[in-house]
Amino acid sequence: RKEVEQDPGPFNVPEGATVAFNCTYSNSASQSFFWYRQDCRKEPKLLMSVYSSGNEDGRFTAQLNRASQYISLLIRDSKLSDSATYLCVVISPGGKLIFGQGTELSVKP
Amino acid sequence: DVKVTQSSRYLVKRTGEKVFLECVQDMDHENMFWYRQDPGLGLRLIYFSYDVKMKEKGDIPEGYSVSREKKERFSLILESASTNQTSMYLCASSFRDRGNTGELFFGEGSRLTVL
Numbered sequence: 001r002k003e004v005e006q007d008p009g010p011f012n013v014p015e016g017a018t019v020a021f022n023c024t025y026s027n028s029a030s031q032s033f034f035w036y037r038q039d040c041r042k043e044p045k046l047l048m049s050v051y052s053s054g055n056e057d058g059r060f061t062a063q064l065n066r067a068s069q070y071i072s073l074l075i076r077d078s079k080l081s082d083s084a085t086y087l088c089v090v091i092s093p094g095g096k097l098i099f100g101q102g103t104e105l106s107v108k109p
Numbered sequence: 110d111v112k113v114t115q116s117s118r119y120l121v122k123r124t125g126e127k128v129f130l131e132c133v134q135d136m137d138h139e140n141m142f143w144y145r146q147d148p149g150l151g152l153r154l155i156y157f158s159y160d161v162k163m164k165e166k167g168d169i170p171e172g173y174s175v176s177r178e179k180k181e182r183f184s185l186i187l188e189s190a191s192t193n194q195t196s197m198y199l200c201a202s203s204f205r206d207r208g209n210t211g212e213l214f215f216g217e218g219s220r221l222t223v224l
Binding site for chain 2: 008032033042043044045046049080087089091096097099100101102
């Protein structure tokens with residue numbers, strides 16, 4: 001089993017739609033969790049951290065479910081500019097950042 | 110503004126050639142990393158360094174070596190390039206652990222093709 005797993009997609013949604021991605025992790029002692037965004041042919045950039053109580057940044061909501069060992073990212077009112085690959089990142093107990101393989105999102109007009 | 114610069118965006122090399130990928134950061138970060146990114150496999154850590162002249166193997170170090178002679182520069186070396194090293198190589202840097210902020214700053218990547 002991979003340490004961090006994501007549905008690779010692609011997720012094709014119309015503008016204005018709400019879309020959610022999940023990411024599962026195998027090590028229950030994992031410490032911290034993040035979502036990165038990677039535009040086509042660009043480098044990954046930190047989108048947001050994921051806190052135990054859940055957190056929101058504008059149209060983006062991140063949640064953590066420690067019992068089921070997954071994190072999620074919800075995007076409301078999707079924009080064309082949200083089209084990108086979303087990478088889940090988990091910090092292992094040893095402090096190593098482990099990346100998921102990414103979920104591709106395509107928002108269509 | 111934070112800046113991580115990789116020396117080459119695109120390289121084409123032949124099997125057996127020695128390849129140098131250079132990475133420079135201007136943020137005085139202690140930590141530097143080299144990843145490769147392949148479709149369906151995500152980012153995989155090759156080597157990392159937490160200090161000058163220090164290096165640690167990541168998950169896939171075979172066929173690679175690194176050099177960190179100065180804090181701002183971290184080089185990835187392919188001693189004898191092979192076709193299975195065709196990939197996108199990403200350099201990243203971060204401050205030494207500050208509560209595991211998880212924020213890495215990436216360069217734009219170097220796409221290497223080995224023929």
